[in-house]
Each structure stands twice: as C-alpha cells, then as structure tokens.
Amino acid sequence: MLDPLVSSAVRFDRGERRQAIVGSLLSDVFAGRLRAGQHLVTQDLASRYGVSHTPIREALIALAGIGVIDLLPNRGAIVRQVSAKDVREVCQVRRLLECEAVRRACGRIDRGQLLAMAESLRSLSARTSDESPQFIAAARAIDSQLHDLIAASCGNDFLASELNRLKTLFRALRDVSWAYDEARNDYRRVAGETHEHLAIVEALLANDAREASLAMSRHIRSGVKYWSRSIPAASHPQISHNGQHGKRDRRSANCPPALSATIERTIQEDSP
C-alpha cells in the first residue's frame, strides 16, 4: 500500500534506505510537496514509505544536519520556516564561495566544456518567446551544470562540496518560499539568469578571473534580489499541523544553530 505521494522508488537495499529517504524528502521539499512549517510525523512517513519509523528518524536527523528541517526534542520535525533574511544570509555566503571558486577555476577549467556550455546558453537565449516547461527545465539543467563545472574545476574538493551544500540549501530555501508565493517558474527571471550565466562563461573563456568573479557576484545578487521579494521579512513561528496554538520555541531546536551550540559547549570544555 504505497502512497502515491512517494516521489520515487524507495525500494533500496538494506543499508541505503536512509539515504534514499533523505533524497526523497529533499525532493519533496524542492518540489513544494512539503511546505514551510509542516509537521513531519514519523509514523505517517513510515507507512508512506513502507518501512518502520527507525530509518525515518535517521533520515530526519540527516535532514536536520543539512539544515532543511528543525528537530525539536520530543516534539518532532518541522520543515524549516524561512525568512528573507535567511535567504539573504545564505546567499551572501554562497556568493563569497562561488566567486572564489570561479576565480580559482579560471585557467583550470576545461575549455571544451566551456565552449559547449556557451553554445547551449546562446541557443537557450535565442528562444526568447519559449515559455514551455521544457525551456525552464533546460535552463535549470544548464544552471546546475555550470555551477557544478565551476565547483569541480576550482581545485579544492572541500570548497566544491561546500558549494554543493549551499546550492542545495539555497534551492530548499527558495523552493520552500513557494509556500508564500506561487511565483515559481518566472520565465523572465530564467531568461535573465541565462544572460548572467553567459557572462560568466565568456569571462572564463577570456581567462579574466576578475571579470568572472564580478559576473558571478552579479548573478547571485540578482538571484537574491529576485527570490527574497516573495518571502516574508521575518520568520513567524507557526505549525500547520491542525491549527495549534503558537506556544512553541521553548527548547532549542536541533537545527544547525543548536548543533553549533552543542559543539560550543564541547569546545568550552575542551581545554582542561
């Protein structure tokens, strides 16, 4: 009795079930099937995925580590509430890292792949009147490809993995913001992004690290500007379970800040 909501086949081998559930829940957040503030109940998810609640719990812990949900002790998991401030802050950090990566990638990056990407971008930007889902999908795919190519070519594996994490986080934040505004799939924005991407690629082709970094900075800035418009200014705690009262927030959450707090305590005790 598999729920039709289950995104993809989660019939994985023993030992990879948690990962599979993490991936599935992540894509649920990306696709807007899970919305900000929503309460995730382990038993529901367990029956939905046809497993016991143990691997579900473990997946939720991993998701909390990624920063997509909050884990409140004894009170379960909620999809993270997002404010414009959160998106802005994540993007500031992301901009910093992306600019560094593109600077470092300049000169190392494979020229053939760059040329191919420039070609794709040009043909994409030629289809100005195309507003089909295929167009959006193609643009998104190229977006991912370009950022991945830069990350892979920056000569620093750790930086690459951090960029990946932030890209994911950004998408999660952005897509969770659909809870407030159905402005997704804005064709104009997608077209704008294509031009910004092209500028980055051309700077890389010209071996101009400075300009590449600037282009990347502009690209991310305009992304923030665009997406943060449709998000409320401050996060207002609320649970959409069945319309409860708002008396939450008593204990600290298990989200990154709280994890940091744990680490903090540890470090305090670290110098005996």
Add this chain to the structure above:
Amino acid sequence: MLDPLVSSAVRFDRGERRQAIVGSLLSDVFAGRLRAGQHLVTQDLASRYGVSHTPIREALIALAGIGVIDLLPNRGAIVRQVSAKDVREVCQVRRLLECEAVRRACGRIDRGQLLAMAESLRSLSARTSDESPQFIAAARAIDSQLHDLIAASCGNDFLASELNRLKTLFRALRDVSWAYDEARNDYRRVAGETHEHLAIVEALLANDAREASLAMSRHIRSGVKYWSRSIPAASHPQISHNGQHGKRDRRSANCPPALSATIERTIQEDSP
C-alpha cells in the same frame, strides 16, 4: 558500570541523549581519545554510555553530517582519515569566511569587549616564558572567544554558524592529526597565535576593515602552514580495527561528499 573513558555525564533527559553523545564523541575526537581511522562499534559505545545502540547510531549519523566521521553502509563508522590536503582546503574556505566576517564586524563589534580582549592578549603575550598547561588553556580560550566575538558581530547569523562549523571541523582535523605526530601543545605556535590575534583586535579597534581582514588572513595562513606540516600528504585508506586489508572504498561513504551525491541525484530528478 560506566566506563571511565566516558568524557562527561551523559545522564540526560529523554530526547537529549543523542545531543549529549554527539558532544561527548566530538570532544573525544578533539582530545585525541579517538584517532583517525578508528572503527566505532555501536554496541561498544552503547555499553560504554550505558544506553542502547539506537541513540548511538543516531549520534553517529549527526557526526557524519558534521563531517567528523565516515559512515560506510553496512560497515559502520570510522573516524575520518585526514590528509594535509584536507586541512589546507578546509582552511582556504575558512579563511575566506573569516576574512569576510571580520570585515563585516568592523564597526559593529562591541568596543568594550574588544578592549578587554586586547588587554587579555597583552597580558598573555607578556608571559613569554610560561609553558604551563594553564597558559595553553588560557590562550585557547581567548582564541575561541575572539573568533566567536567576530562571528557574533558580523551581522549575518548564517555566516556565524558556518564559521562555527568550520572552526569545529578544523579542530577535529587538526586534532585527529595527532594520530601522526604528537606535536600538540607547541608553545611557540601558541605564542605566535597570540600576536596574530592582537593584530586583528588592534585593526578592529582602529576601525580598519582592510587591515583586520589581512591580519585574519595571515593568522589562518600561518595556522595552516603550521598544522599541515605534521600531516601526511595524501590520505591512505586503512582501518585500524584489527588490521584488515585495504580493500575499502567500494561504496560511497555517508560523509559530506556522499551526502552531496545523494543531493546531486535528487537535483538531477528535480526538473520534470
């Protein structure tokens, strides 16, 4: 029958046991009680902490999220093997973020706290001949305080939490490196750090963002240079459980890179 190795009291309320275990294991890594490549067996840890293996498993998942251990599907957890390259890469990213944070903190940071910190640093650097553990402890405490103060004053909570994460990661990497070289507690290095810290504080007091950033950059660079000396150049896979063969690495680990891979897959399927 509590094991004497258990770092701190882990008699916590229901629902906070995992966090407590995470903290305890982290400090075990920091203190060198857990060494690179060591195999963590859930049942051993369970009896050591006097709990069932369930919260232990969950703590290991959280630790893998932090990046301190690797989780190999069906084969358990090992303390992450570290190469000089890893440390260098983490530090490059950390330098980037710390410099940005100190730039942003310039002007916002509380002057009183800065002055107090300068005072502590000066008195510390006056004790040139002191090589006692107390001296080391004091220097470390101030190190933490300064970086925390900057993070807290940078006006970007997310950046602050990322810095915290990297600081933790850096310590874990550095301290795991003791597995190779017992060069810990090098007094000369600690004294050098004190001077570097003082330079940062003075630039902040002078409201000179550029110089503060440069001082921070120098500080972290010299840290890398120092610590990466005592670490092997490349990570050579090996398990110190009972002397196994080296045929690992067949499946991907659950460490950040692999997590990114999961996310990657998810994103690939993301644009329907």
Add this chain to the structure above:
DNA sequence: CGGGTGAGGATTCTGTAGAATCTATTGCTA
C-alpha cells in the same frame, strides 16, 4: 446565561530498548 479558564484524563507521537534479520568479513577446507 454566555464566554472564558483551568484541571485532568485520553490520545497522539516521540524516544529507547531489545529482538530479529541481513551483510561483510574472516578463517577453514578442499
């Protein structure tokens, strides 16, 4: 008399323990 308030039990859900199952590895044998 109506609406608000608080106590206390019922319910739902989380967290932990322990049992059962599966996987990987080791050691033995041919």
Add this chain to the structure above:
DNA sequence: TAGCAATAGATTCTACAGAATCCTCACCCG
C-alpha cells in the same frame, strides 16, 4: 586459490515507556 561455514556487527523491526498535546467538562466571572 576458490568455495563455504562461522561470526561479528550493522540495519531494521516491534514493542513499550515517556512527553506533549488535545479534548472534555466543571467552574468562575462578567
């Protein structure tokens, strides 16, 4: 060396204990 049994250990399931929340109802105040 290949194949196979034995074992250690990881993963998952089931069951139960504890915490939080919800619901009901009696009581109080306007």
